[in-house]
Amino acid sequence: MASCSLLKANDWNAFSVILEVSDASGAKIEGAKVQSSEKNEEYTDTLGRVVLFYTQTGFHIVTIQYEGMLTKQVKLKLPDDADKIVLISLQSK
Secondary structure (H helix, E strand, C coil): CCCCCCCCHHHHHCEEEEEEEEECCCCECCCCEEEECCCCEEECCCCCEEEEEECCCEEEEEEEECCCECCEEEEEEECCCCCCEEEEEECEC
16 A cells, blocks of 8 residues: 655644735735744745645734834634734834
């Protein structure tokens, strides 16, 4: 019997939320650090986006940081925010 392994197999049973991070002028921010209450730490891609996966329903706090910008925290509520794109605008320091 053959077995297979799936990368991020838990993602199949998870809620996903896309965060899109930009500056005050609307320019997408690549490389912003995104840390969630479930200990996920990701960085935004060239489109300013990052996909977060959660296995638990309820409220989750996400912290977004980027050099020269004020740190911002947002609250996600799952399953209400699942499969949505949440727009985040960071302000300059």
